[in-house]
Amino acid sequence: MSKIRKTLDAKIKMFKAIVTLYLTNKDRFDVISAFAAAMTIFTENNAAIDTLVPQASENTKPTTAQRDALRTPLYLSAAVVAKAVFAYADSIGDLVLKGSMNWTVAKLEALPLDQLGANCESIHKKGVALLKDAGPFGLDQAKLDKLKADNDAWVALESATRNKQVDISGYKEQLANKVADNMKLLTGRLDGMVFTLSESDPELVSLWDQTRTMVPLPTTETQAKVLVKQKMTDLFVFEAEVQLVNGVVNTAITNIDGEAEFKPIKQGLYLFKVVAPGFKPYQVQQLRLMKGKINRLEVELEAEG
DSSP: OOHHHHHHHHHHHHHHHHHHHHHHTHHHHTTSTTHHHHHHHHHHHHHHHHHHHHHHTOOOSOOHHHHHHHHHHHHHHHHHHHHHHHHHHHHHTOHHHHHHTOOOHHHHHHSOHHHHHHHHHHHHHHHHHHHTTOOOTTOOHHHHHHHHHHHHHHHHHHHHHHHHHHHHHHHHHHHHHHHHHHHHHIIIIIHHHHHTTTTTOHHHHHHHHHHHTTSOOOSSOOEEEEEEEETTTOOBOTTOEEEEESSSEEEEEOOTTSEEEEOSOOOEEEEEEEEOTTBOOEEEEEEEEOTTSEEEEEEEEOBOO
16 A cells, blocks of 8 residues: 555544544534534535545456456457458458558457557458458458457447546545545644633543544654744844743754744644743743644744833
């Protein structure tokens, strides 16, 4: 299974778990205004994903047995007609026709599958044209009819395969869009709404976070980038001390452009503090860092006195 498919499956598994978590704790989640409405959209997308997964995963190719059941009679009937036309061309000295009809069963077998139908159709047309004027050696209408029937069956298989490939490509696109919609809804609205319960229902927030960890980290590491400026002036604050604390104290010092960076850093809730000489301390009790994102934070420090 490809890495992309594993990530997709992990996201779908997470969506199911989130829906289950919501339904078993609906009264606790619905204290948040608009949460139920957002979860309705999320659940509908998830139901659509369940329908699309098997449709997008179907095999587009006929089995070897299906292919051989049509291919074998086709190349045999094509060889019969081609040899008869070849014999006729040889009898009248038509070198061009002989060249185009220089077919054997072995040559037909060696044709790539996507060329078989087109070549056999041209053999049939040459046979039909010849029967209007003369009866080539060993060729009659029954053999032409057999070749046409075999060729039509083969072309139908190829056409059905192409149509199925188009359908499955469409299902894959729909599936990708629905998964993207749910991830956008999750990170853009649902995560933020759940975070508002951090003080009133921390246990529920913890359950939510545990459910969200079912998806592997995206390629982007969880990071925090902090920009510190002086209030009212937009001047950058150099050498401010920035701390992110959640049991472990993570410290960084701003550069000349007022920037401090934490990379990588774990997702979760942090005590966020910024101190700098000549400025009043800045503090946020519970700052949430989202998983697999560059969390950008901007702070304006107020000058003392």
